[in-house]
Amino acid sequence: VIIVSSTFSIADYVLFIVQPRSVALKSWHALKTEMIIIFLISLAIINEKAGLMGDLIELSKDFDRKSKFIELTSSILNSVSRCRKITHRLLGFSKRIDIKIEPININHVINEVLDFLEKDVLYRKIDVTLILSGSLVTIESDHGQIQQILLNLLTNAFAAVEEFGAVEIESKNMDNGGVRVKISDNGCGIPPDVIKNIFDPFFSTKKEKGTGLGLSITYGIIKKLGGKISVDSKLGEGSVFTFELPEKPNDLEAIDG
Numbered sequence: 001v002i003i004v005s006s007t008f009s010i011a012d013y014v015l016f017i018v019q020p021r022s023v024a025l026k027s028w029h030a031l032k033t034e035m036i037i038i039f040l041i042s043l044a045i046i047n048e049k050a051g052l053m054g055d056l057i058e059l060s061k062d063f064d065r066k067s068k069f070i071e072l073t074s075s076i077l078n079s080v081s082r083c084r085k086i087t088h089r090l091l092g093f094s095k096r097i098d099i100k101i102e103p104i105n106i107n108h109v110i111n112e113v114l115d116f117l118e119k120d121v122l123y124r125k126i127d128v129t130l131i132l133s134g135s136l137v138t139i140e141s142d143h144g145q146i147q148q149i150l151l152n153l154l155t156n157a158f159a160a161v162e163e164f165g166a167v168e169i170e171s172k173n174m175d176n177g178g179v180r181v182k183i184s185d186n187g188c189g190i191p192p193d194v195i196k197n198i199f200d201p202f203f204s205t206k207k208e209k210g211t212g213l214g215l216s217i218t219y220g221i222i223k224k225l226g227g228k229i230s231v232d233s234k235l236g237e238g239s240v241f242t243f244e245l246p247e248k249p250n251d252l253e254a255i256d257g
């Protein structure tokens, strides 16, 4: 974003693109800047690793005296966040169609998903601890589906903790050849009357911020891959989600169907 700010300030760019068209489309230069910022926002949506969402958040902090600017950037950020949710869901969906069983080291997938979420970790100052087994067995499973499981569980853990919260991810070999992954947070915890519903589709306590699909999808995937998931939680202290995946799914045909 900084690179293209020659004569206009970032605030001008943002004010510009939300103006009525008749006023806005004054010159080629202006049109060009509009295209550039739309392009950058698209990039932010498509590739969060470009760090553009983070740049937008940082920029919005610098303009704290311009309330209009804050209002506009926060509306852009909301849209980006909505688009991001949709892309997550679409990615999960396309992966679900295209199931591929291959050798997988879950530690690699954990690092991949954390990479994907690095901006959340950074900006919310979450303390992530990895306790990954150095001798973790390779399992036969579906890479995209495991990404989806970890993305859902980590997104929930991050949502549950306050700023400076702590999330711990542990991987371990099981005696029977499979792998166990434990995701613990020191967040809000889950009340006993809520915990029985959390794996139900569309159950959410997050109002308009949640879809209530994460855990039900996660549960479905783990079952399909021949594993299991459990939860242990204490209100006000935190939650632990533990899932296990076998060395090999037993019934490959059931998975294809």
Ligand SMILES: Nc1ncnc2c1ncn2[C@@H]1O[C@H](COP(=O)(O)OP(=O)(O)O)[C@@H](O)[C@H]1O
Pocket: 152, 156, 157, 160, 185, 187, 188, 189, 190, 194, 198, 199, 203, 204, 205, 206, 209, 210, 211, 212, 213, 214, 215, 216, 239
């Ligand atoms: N780590 C967690 N800490 C506290 N509550 C959680 C955690 N994970 C899940 N939950 C509860 O389970 C509900 C369902 O989760 P999920 O299916 O992922 O839907 P969503 O995240 O969209 O609400 C959440 O709304 C929340 O109440």
Ligand SMILES: [Mg+2]
Pocket: 152, 155, 156, 212, 213, 214, 215
């Ligand atoms: Mg969720």
